[in-house]
Each structure stands twice: as structure tokens, then as C-alpha cells.
Amino acid sequence: xxxxxxxIIASDAFKKAQFILREQHDLLVEQIIELTEIPAPPFxxxxxxxxxxxxxxxxxxxxxxxxxxxxxxGVRRGRGNGQMIAVAAHLDTVFPxxxxxxxxxxxxxLFAPGVGDDTRGLAVLLAFIRALDGAGIETxxxxxxxxxxGEEGKGDLRGVRHLFTEGKYRHQIAGFFTVxxxxxxxxxTTAVGSYRYRVAFRGPGGHSLAAFGTVNPxxxxxxxxxxxxxxxxxxxxxxxxxxxxxxxxxxVNAIPEEVWAEIDLRSEKQEELxxxxxxxxxxxxxxxxxxxxxxxxxxxxxxxxxxxxGDRPAGxxxxxxxxxxxxFAALPAFGFEPTTGSSxxxxxxxxxxxxxxxxxxxxxxxxxxxxxxxxxxxxPEESLRGLYAGLxxxxxxxxxxxDA
Amino acid sequence: xxxxxxxIIASDAFKKAQFILREQHDLLVEQIIELTEIPAPPFxxxxxxxxxxxxxxxxxxxxxxxxxxxxxxGVRRGRGNGQMIAVAAHLDTVFPxxxxxxxxxxxxxLFAPGVGDDTRGLAVLLAFIRALDGAGIETxxxxxxxxxxGEEGKGDLRGVRHLFTEGKYRHQIAGFFTVxxxxxxxxxTTAVGSYRYRVAFRGPGGHSLAAFGTVNPxxxxxxxxxxxxxxxxxxxxxxxxxxxxxxxxxxVNAIPEEVWAEIDLRSEKQEELxxxxxxxxxxxxxxxxxxxxxxxxxxxxxxxxxxxxGDRPAGxxxxxxxxxxxxFAALPAFGFEPTTGSSxxxxxxxxxxxxxxxxxxxxxxxxxxxxxxxxxxxxPEESLRGLYAGLxxxxxxxxxxxDA
Numbered sequence: 001x002x003x004x005x006x007x008i009i010a011s012d013a014f015k016k017a018q019f020i021l022r023e024q025h026d027l028l029v030e031q032i033i034e035l036t037e038i039p040a041p042p043f044x045x046x047x048x049x050x051x052x053x054x055x056x057x058x059x060x061x062x063x064x065x066x067x068x069x070x071x072x073x074g075v076r077r078g079r080g081n082g083q084m085i086a087v088a089a090h091l092d093t094v095f096p097x098x099x100x101x102x103x104x105x106x107x108x109x110l111f112a113p114g115v116g117d118d119t120r121g122l123a124v125l126l127a128f129i130r131a132l133d134g135a136g137i138e139t140x141x142x143x144x145x146x147x148x149x150g151e152e153g154k155g156d157l158r159g160v161r162h163l164f165t166e167g168k169y170r171h172q173i174a175g176f177f178t179v180x181x182x183x184x185x186x187x188x189t190t191a192v193g194s195y196r197y198r199v200a201f202r203g204p205g206g207h208s209l210a211a212f213g214t215v216n217p218x219x220x221x222x223x224x225x226x227x228x229x230x231x232x233x234x235x236x237x238x239x240x241x242x243x244x245x246x247x248x249x250x251x252v253n254a255i256p257e258e259v260w261a262e263i264d265l266r267s268e269k270q271e272e273l274x275x276x277x278x279x280x281x282x283x284x285x286x287x288x289x290x291x292x293x294x295x296x297x298x299x300x301x302x303x304x305x306x307x308x309x310g311d312r313p314a315g316x317x318x319x320x321x322x323x324x325x326x327x328f329a330a331l332p333a334f335g336f337e338p339t340t341g342s343s344x345x346x347x348x349x350x351x352x353x354x355x356x357x358x359x360x361x362x363x364x365x366x367x368x369x370x371x372x373x374x375x376x377x378x379x380p381e382e383s384l385r386g387l388y389a390g391l392x393x394x395x396x397x398x399x400x401x402x403d404a
Numbered sequence: 405x406x407x408x409x410x411x412i413i414a415s416d417a418f419k420k421a422q423f424i425l426r427e428q429h430d431l432l433v434e435q436i437i438e439l440t441e442i443p444a445p446p447f448x449x450x451x452x453x454x455x456x457x458x459x460x461x462x463x464x465x466x467x468x469x470x471x472x473x474x475x476x477x478g479v480r481r482g483r484g485n486g487q488m489i490a491v492a493a494h495l496d497t498v499f500p501x502x503x504x505x506x507x508x509x510x511x512x513x514l515f516a517p518g519v520g521d522d523t524r525g526l527a528v529l530l531a532f533i534r535a536l537d538g539a540g541i542e543t544x545x546x547x548x549x550x551x552x553x554g555e556e557g558k559g560d561l562r563g564v565r566h567l568f569t570e571g572k573y574r575h576q577i578a579g580f581f582t583v584x585x586x587x588x589x590x591x592x593t594t595a596v597g598s599y600r601y602r603v604a605f606r607g608p609g610g611h612s613l614a615a616f617g618t619v620n621p622x623x624x625x626x627x628x629x630x631x632x633x634x635x636x637x638x639x640x641x642x643x644x645x646x647x648x649x650x651x652x653x654x655x656v657n658a659i660p661e662e663v664w665a666e667i668d669l670r671s672e673k674q675e676e677l678x679x680x681x682x683x684x685x686x687x688x689x690x691x692x693x694x695x696x697x698x699x700x701x702x703x704x705x706x707x708x709x710x711x712x713x714g715d716r717p718a719g720x721x722x723x724x725x726x727x728x729x730x731x732f733a734a735l736p737a738f739g740f741e742p743t744t745g746s747s748x749x750x751x752x753x754x755x756x757x758x759x760x761x762x763x764x765x766x767x768x769x770x771x772x773x774x775x776x777x778x779x780x781x782x783x784p785e786e787s788l789r790g791l792y793a794g795l796x797x798x799x800x801x802x803x804x805x806x807d808a
Contacts, residue, residue, distance in 0.1 A: 153657065192613060196656050208668045209596060209748070212644035218665070219647070222629025229623035229698060242612035243622040244660060245653030252600050252648045252666040252714065253557070261622070262656040264612045294633060310656065344613070 001079070001140050003322060005329035005396040013400070014392065016135035021127055021387045025380045028387075029110075031055075031123040032378070033103045036115045041099070045070060045091040045149045052091065052122060052147040059129045061145060069162035072147035073169075076129065078139040078398065085175040085398040086144040087128070088160065088346055089121030089362070090151035094370050108379040116366040116376040121179040122147055124362040128391055140399030144169055151180070151346050156310050160346040164353055175323050175397050176357035178346040182366050182376060184386050187327045188359035190342035191351040192238070193273045193314025194266040198307045199224070199284060200248075203291075204299035205257035215295040215302045217248070217259045223287035225261070231279055237268035238342065239276055262309070268342050270314040270352070281306070312344055315351030323356045326396030334389040363387050405483070405544050407726060409733035409800040417804070418796065420539035425531055425791045426784070432791075433514070433782050435459075435527040437507045440519045445503070449474060449495040449553045456495065456526060456551040463533045465549060473566035476551035477573075480533065482543040482802065489579040489802040490548040491532070492564065492750055493525030493766070494555035498774050512783040520766075520780040521773040525583040526551055528766040532795055544803030548573055555584070555750050560714050564750040568757055579727050579801050580761035582750040586770050586780060588790050591731045592763035594746035595755040596642070597677045597718025598670040602711045603628070603688060604652075607695075608703035609661035619699040619706045621652070621663045627691035628665070635683055641672035642746065645680055666713070672746050674718040674756070685710070716748055719755030727760045730800030738793040767791050 008014050021028075040048040053072045056064040061074030072091070075084075093114035095101070103112040125145050132139075148159030160178075164170050201217035201224075225243055233239040241264065248259030265280060267273035284304050292301045317324055319340065331338040343359060350357035363386015366376035377383075412418050425432075444452040457476045460468040465478030476495070479488075497518035499505070507516040529549050536543075552563030564582075568574050605621035605628075629647055637643040645668065652663030669684060671677035688708050696705045721728055723744065735742040747763060754761035767790015770780030781787075 153655070208646035208648060209642075209644050209670050212642075212646070216633075216647065218629055218650065219633035221650075222626050222631075222633060222647075225622055225626025226630040227626075229620070229626060229695070238613075240613050240616035242616070242657075242659055243620065243626075244612060244656045244658060246622065246625075246650050246660070246663050249649030249666070251557070252668050253646075254648060255646055256648060256650070259650050262653070264656050266613050291633070 001399050002402050003396055003399050005326055005392055008395045008400050009333050009392050013135045013137050017131040017137060017391060018388055020131045020134040022384055024127065024130060025384060028123050028127045029378050031126055032110065032115065032120050035122050036103050036112045036119040037101050039099065039101045040091050040093050041095060041097045042092055042153055042155055044097060048091050049147060055126055056145065059126065067162065067167055069159055070149040071159045071163060074145045076132065076143040076145065078142045079401060080140040082142065082172055083174040084142040084144040084169055084172045086146055086173050087125060087177045087179065087394060088146035088148050089125050089179045090118045090346060091122065091147045091149055092152050092155055094152045099372065109375055109377050111375045113372050113374050115374055116182050117369040117374065118180050120182065120364065120376055121362040124179055124387060124390065127387060131391060138401040139395065141174065143398055144173065148346060154309065157312055157346055157349055160349045164349050173355060176347060176350040176355055177394060178359045179362050179390065180345050180359050182361050182364050184331060184361040184363060184389055185336050185338055186341035187338050188343045188345060188347060189317045189319065189324055189340040190268050191315040191348035192266050192268050192342050192344040193270055193348065194264060194310055194312045194344060195273065195277050195308060196310030197263045198260060198309050199263060200258055200260040200305040201302055202258045202305065203302045206255045206299065208253045208255055211255055213296045214255055214299055215291050215297055216255050217302050218256055220287040220291040220302050221259045221261060223290050224283055227283040227286065231276060233276060234272060237272055239267035239272045241265050241276055267314055273314050312348045313352030315348060317351055317356045317358055321356040323358055323397045327358060327360065327393045330389050330392035330396055333392065334385045336389055360390055360393060361386060363390060405803050406806050407800055407803050409730055409796055412799045412804050413737050413796050417539045417541050421535040421541060421795060422792055424535045424538040426788055428531065428534060429784050429788060432527055432531045435530055436514065436519065436524050439526050440507050440516045440523040441505050443503065443505045444495050444497050445499060445501045446496055446557055446559050448501060452495050453551060459530055460549065463530065471566065471571055473563055474553040475563045475567060478549045480536065480547040480549065482546045483805060484544045486546065486576055487578040488546040488548040488573055488576045490550055490577050491529060491581045491583065491798060492550035492552050493529050493583045494522045494750060495526065495551045495553055496556050496559055498556045503776065513779055513781050515779045517776050517778050519778055520586050520770040521778065522584050524586065524768065524780055525766040528583055528791060528794065531791060535795060542805040543799065545578065547802055548577065552750060558713065561716055561750055561753055564753045568753050577759060580751060580754040580759055581798060582763045583766050583794065584749050584763050586765045586768050588735060588765040588767060588793055589740050589742055590745040591728065591742050592747045592749060592751060593721045593723065593728055593744040594672050595719040595752035596670050596672050596746050596748040597674055597752065598668060598714060598716045598748060599677065599681050599712060600714025601667045602664060602713050603667060604662055604664040604709040605706055606662045606709065607706045610659045610703065612657045612659055615659055617700045618659055618703055619695050619701055620659050621706050622660055624691040624695040624706050625663045625665060627694050628687055631687040631690065635680060637680060638676060641676055643671035643676045643680055645669050671718055677718050716752045717756030719752060721755055721760045721762055725760040727762055727801045731762060731764065731797045734793050734796035734800055737796065738789045740793055764794055764797060765790060767794060
């Protein structure tokens with residue numbers, strides 16, 4: 001059994017796995033197209049999940065099924081003691097129901113919403129399983145393959161959160177890969193945490209002329225926004241805030257009864273996230289108090305209703321962990337120059353819990369993710385280079401039997 | 405010929421007119437119901453206008469027709485030199501297309517959207533014409549009866565504005581009544597002017613994390629609102645401002661490209677309206693400059709797009725004018741205790757142009773105007789008292805031939 005990436009890459013078994021990945025690259029492309037064309041809007045991943053589950057079955061994984069939240073799970077047993085390395089890609093896309101998901105092909109380029117984020121990732125997991133099986137590779141730790149729900153936006157990482165808080169393997173997962181996005185050189189080892197809010201200020205409303213002088217929730221919103229623009233945040237750890245979407249009021253000649261804003265707070269460090277979170281709450285209170293002091297509350301005061309609509313914990317994976325070391329050994333072997341980076345992905349959850357985790361790209365190139373013009377290039381040489389590096393990283397983390 | 409209200413009320417002819425109003429009160433109620441049930445949403449008054457035009461025809465008015473903007477006009481000639489007293493009610497309601505306008509009757513109460521504002525007014529004009537004709541009353545000045553469009557909301561008084569700026573009688577109208585709402589005791593002699601705006605702040609947008617530091621139009625809006633809350637306005641002449649409706653932004657994880665607000669400014673005096681208007685424009689400029697100074701404009705600065713969506717001039721009718729004097733003589737004769745008041749009605753236009761004008765109620769009682777629960781009570785005694793007072797006021801303004 002070895003965890004040494006150089007030895008793994010040098011082995012005949014790994015070479016055979018590479019051969020299979022190359023031989024079956026067309027099948028990878030076919031499966032990218034097939035899965036991309038099954039829409040998976042936020043909270044509506046089920047159709048794609050069913051298709052993906054069937055593929056896990058067909059590949060002969062064990063314990064294939066969907067958990068209570070809708071994640072597709074399948075186990076490839078190792079030799080070891082039942083500890084697991086999870087390898088996940090997310091089923092959901094950002095695109096709403098009704099978006100045309102048909103794939104247009106131009107040469108080696110595929111154009112479609114979600115084709116790279118993260119449908120290529122889903123198909124790459126299947127390619128890995130075929131290569132491991134075809135090369136007869138045994139790992140030390142079990143590999144838990146996961147097609148998870150709810151990575152994007154309001155999904156709020158609910159699939160992987162469930163996996164680590166309620167899922168039946170939660171105590172066994174010792175390492176976690178999210179194969180998400182294309183790009184491999186930047187290995188995500190820092191989880192940007194975020195809190196998201198819907199803040200609604202409410203008041204009694206009234207006619208703009210007849211009730212003039214009455215508290216107006218719009219001015220409380222104004223105080224909140226004006227105050228937010230003066231929030232101080234560190235550059236390191238990177239910490240940000242954004243007042244994003246707005247609404248409220250019914251008519252130009254009426255004091256609004258409600259105005260609302262959605263707000264996004266982020267930080268690479270949980271302490272900073274909590275610090276700016278406290279600033280926001282203080283500013284909301286100040287805004288309410290100021291308007292109630294300024295104007296007439298005899299028909300009722302301004303109140304604030306603060307709903308947390310997103311909660312992604314910050315966290316990080318130390319650089320001396322096996323998973324990061326494996327990536328930094330495997331990537332250069334295939335011509336990549338790895339650096340570490342921060343982002344907000346499914347890996348936030350394990351990182352926040354102290355489970356070593358990284359985000360790894362699925363390889364190839366592309367662009368315009370989260371837009372309907374999203375595209376990837378599946379030109380085989382570049383695409384395969386990414387697959388080799390990814391598989392070597394996984395094997396360097398889960399351990400490979402040397403007699404294989 | 406007399407303009408003396410006491411003489412008019414004492415005349416046999418006026419008594420005959422009262423008799424006819426009483427005799428035909430049921431017809432008034434029928435016509436209120438008939439007209440209420442023809443929907444007249446903002447900018448879609450045509451169906452009701454056609455029906456109203458037909459009634460002017462049937463009553464034998466002269467020069468019946470619709471002008472270019474959609475007002476229904478009809479003339480009842482006087483003896484005089486062609487000067488006209490206009491008596492108007494508005495065709496439009498605040499209710500959008502598809503609102504159920506059927507009238508529910510409970511005893512003397514009628515329930516329906518728009519039944520009082522201003523459909524009773526429209527029907528009362530018809531009752532006045534019948535009473536004048538039936539009593540053989542001749543006036544000195546021509547009476548120009550008007551069912552006008554666009555009084556409510558975004559209609560922005562376009563019907564009466566047209567009447568006084570483009571209409572063929574614009575040089576002849578020497579006095580103007582808008583018979584609007586029910587209540588008679590408060591005679592509107594001051595026109596509350598208003599400017600309404602849609603202010604949109606725009607910027608380059610961007611990802612809430614990746615583009616953090618970029619200018620955000622939400623903070624410009626915040627500065628505008630916070631500044632508005634500190635605007636100073638006099639109590640006399642009554643001057644008000646209101647930030648009313650809001651929107652903008654596309655996603656919680658994106659810096660908005662546009663946020664907007666609708667704003668209402670009002671004053672009883674044009675100078676004060678213009679003063680607060682200047683304050684608003686200054687504050688918008690300050691908000692833009694402040695955000696462009698605070699944050700990164702390398703992808704583009706914040707700009708403001710300020711659209712005036714409403715413009716109702718302020719104005720007033722001096723209390724020593726014949727029209728106000730007539731109201732203050734006629735109302736007490738029928739038990740009303742008149743006071744003067746201010747509001748924003750079709751009378752704004754003539755008042756701003758120096759044409760003596762008042763708003764007069766159509767009589768009766770009711771409530772919940774501008775809501776779908778709107779109702780009026782057509783209990784005959786109270787309803788008739790209003791009709792008598794209204795007709796006497798009109799005759800005291802237009803002059804009544806004494807040999808009638």
C-alpha cells in the first residue's frame with residue numbers, strides 16, 4: 001500500500017488507468033452531453049439524480065442509492081478499516097426551470113448551461129470509476145462517490161451539509177474532494193464562509209401626503225445601506241459584504257409598509273465573518289432606532305425582520321495534510337503549477353468540521369460559467385491531463401495497493 | 405340674471421330643479437351602478453367614455469364628443485358671451501384591468517371599486533343636467549360638462565391638462581368645478597402640487613466576492629434615502645416627501661447593476677415644491693459623487709437616471725372669487741359647514757393657471773376609496789342635500805336668469 005504519488009504514477013496499474021481514460025474519452029464526452037441535457041435546476045435535481053444513480057448501479061458500485069436529501073451515493077470498497085474518502089460533484093446548476101439545456105457542439109467545444117459547472121465533474125467521476133475498475137486498482141480507504149444536491153445559491157450546500165451532519169457515512173469520511181469547475185492549478189484549501197440575509201423593515205405605511213411625518217421603513221433601509229458602505233473589513237483574511245437585491249412599497253403615493261434587501265457577507269475566516277455579521281446586526285438596530293426617533297410612531301414603529309437565508313461556514317485545510325500534499329505532488333507531474341486558493345464550494349462543510357477537504361478542477365478548459373453561454377473544450381490532450389492529475393491525487397489520498 | 409345664491413335658492417325654478425332631483429333619485433342610483441360596472445382602469449377609460457358620451461347625447465347637450473386625449477365633452481349653452489364654467493368628474497378609477505367592478509347593494513349602500521371615486525360624480529353631472537333642463541333654468545355662462553380621463557395616479561391629470569392647454573375651449577373656461585369624492589364640507593381651494601420621480605442608480609455590477617470594492621449603486625441609494633430623511637420642509641405651506649417604492653438587483657451574490665426608487669414630493673405652494681425638488685436633485689448628485697469617491701470605478705462609475713413620472717402643479721383659488729363665495733353661500737343653506745382645504749385633484753391644472761377652480765364633493769356618504777371595499781350610501785335625504793348644495797354652487801358661479 002502506498003500513498004506516495006510518484007510511486008503511484010509510476011505503477012503499471014496507474015498507466016493502465018490512464019490508458020482506459022484515453023481510450024474512453026469519447027464516452028466521457030457523451031456522458032457530459034447526456035447529463036447536461038437533463039436539467040437540474042436549484043431544488044429540482046431529481047431527474048438528473050435518477051439518471052446518475054443508474055450509472056452508479058451500472059458501474060457496480062456498492063450501496064448505491066439516494067439519501068434523504070437527494071444526494072446520489074455509491075461506495076467502491078477499499079482494503080482498509082472502513083474509513084472513506086469522498087469524491088463528490090454537484091448535480092445542481094444555477095439555471096431555472098425552463099432553461100434550454102441542449103448541448104451545441106463546435107469541434108471540441110461544447111456549449112450549454114451547466115456543461116462545465118458541474119456536469120463535467122459528474123461525468124469525470126464515472127470515468128474515474130471505470131479507470132479504477134479496468135485497471136484493477138484497489139485503494140486502502142473506501143471511495144464514496146457522491147452526486148450531491150444544493151451546491152449553488154440558495155441550495156446553501158444542503159446536500160453536503162446533510163452528508164456530514166445526518167448522512168450514514170458521516171463518521172467515516174476522513175477526506176473529501178469536490179470535483180467542481182474545470183481549473184486544476186488553483187487548489188481550494190480555504191473555504192470562504194458566507195451569511196446571507198433578507199432584511200425587511202416594516203412600518204405602518206400611510207398616504208404620502210396625509211400621513212407625512214409617519215416613520216418610513218425606506219429611511220431605515222437608507223441608514224443601513226449608508227452605514228454598510230462604511231463597514232471596515234480586512235484584506236487578509238479576505239472579507240466582503242454586498243447589498244444585493246431590493247424591493248418594497250406598493251405605490252408612489254404611499255409610505256411603504258415594507259422595504260427589503262438581500263445582503264451577502266463573506267470571509268475566509270469564521271471570526272471575521274462573525275465580526276462583520278455583528279456589525280450588520282448593530283447597523284440594522286441603529287437604523288430602526290434612528291427612524292423611530294426621527295419620525296412619528298403613533299401608528300406603529302419601524303421593526304426589522306432579519307432572516308438568514310444562507311449560511312456557509314468558513315474553514316480551511318492545512319497544507320500539511322495528505323490530501324493537499326497529494327494534490328501538490330500529482331499536479332506538477334502532469335504539467336500543472338499548483339497554488340492554493342479560496343472559494344465557496346461543497347468543501348466548506350468538511351473544512352468547517354476539520355475534515356481535510358479540497359476543491360479540485362475536473363480538467364479541460366472553458367468559460368462563462370453561470371451564464372447561458374457557458375462552454376467547455378473537451379480537446380482530449382488537455383482534458384486527459386486533468387483526469388490523470390485528478391485520479392493521481394485521489395489515489396495519493398486514499399492509498400493504492402502496490403500489488404495491484 | 406343673478407349670481408346671488410340666496411336668490412337662486414329661493415327661486416321657483418331652483419325649487420323645481422330640487423323636485424326633479426328628488427323625483428329622479430332612483431335614476432341617479434341606477435346610473436351610478438351602470439357606470440360603475442363599466443371598468444375604467446388607468447389609461448383604459450374608453451369603454452366608460454363611450455357610454456358617458458352617449459348619455460350626453462341623449463340629454464341633448466351641444467357639441468358632444470371626445471377630444472384628442474379622450475375626455476367626453478358636452479355644452480349646455482347659456483345666455484352670455486361664450487364664457488364657460490366647466491363642471492367635470494373623472495372617468496378613470498385606480499383599479500387595474502380585471503378588477504371585478506360589479507356593484508353589490510345592501511339597503512341604501514352600494515359596494516364596488518370606484519363607486520364613489522368618482523363614478524357617483526359622473527352620475528351627479530347627469531342628474532344636474534336633467535334638473536336644469538326640467539326646471540327650464542338658463543345660465544349666464546355656458547356650462548361645459550366634462551367626463552375627463554387620467555385623474556388618478558400615473559394618469560397625471562392628463563385629461564384636464566389637455567383641456568386647458570390644447571382643448572378647443574381652453575380660452576373660454578372662466579371657472580372650473582371638479583365634482584370628485586363625496587364629502588362637501590371641505591371645499592378644496594388649494595392645489596397640492598407634486599413631482600414624482602423614478603430615480604435609478606446604475607453601476608458596473610459584478611460578483612459580490614470577486615468584484616468586492618467596486619462601486620455599488622445600493623450605497624448611492626442609501627445616501628439618497630438617508631439624506632431625504634433629513635430634508636427640512638415647512639408645515640405651512642404643507643410640503644411633504646416620500647420614498648415610496650423600490651427594486652433592483654438580480655441575485656444575492658451579485659453587486660446590483662441597477663437599483664431604483666420612486667419618490668413623491670408635494671407642496672401647497674409651487675415655490676416650496678421647487679425648493680424641495682432642488683434639494684432632491686442635489687442629494688442625488690451628492691449620493692452619486694460619494695459612492696464614486698468611496699469605491700472602485702475602474703469598471704465604470706455610478707450614474708443616476710432621474711425620470712419625472714408625475715408633475716402636478718400647485719396653485720390655489722382666492723377665497724374672494726365668485727366660485728368660492730358661491731360654495732360658502734350654498735353649503736350652509738343645506739346644513740353643511742364649509743371649510744377650505746387642500747388636495748391634489750383635477751382642479752390643480754386650472755388653479756395653477758389662475759383660473760378659479762374648486763373641488764366639490766358629489767354628496768352622500770361612503771368610505772374605503774381606492775380599495776376594492778369601496779362603498780357609498782345613497783340614502784336619499786343625505787344624498788339629495790349634497791345635490792342641492794352642489795347645483796346651487798354651480799348656479800351661483802355661472803349665473804341664473806331670473807325670468808326662468
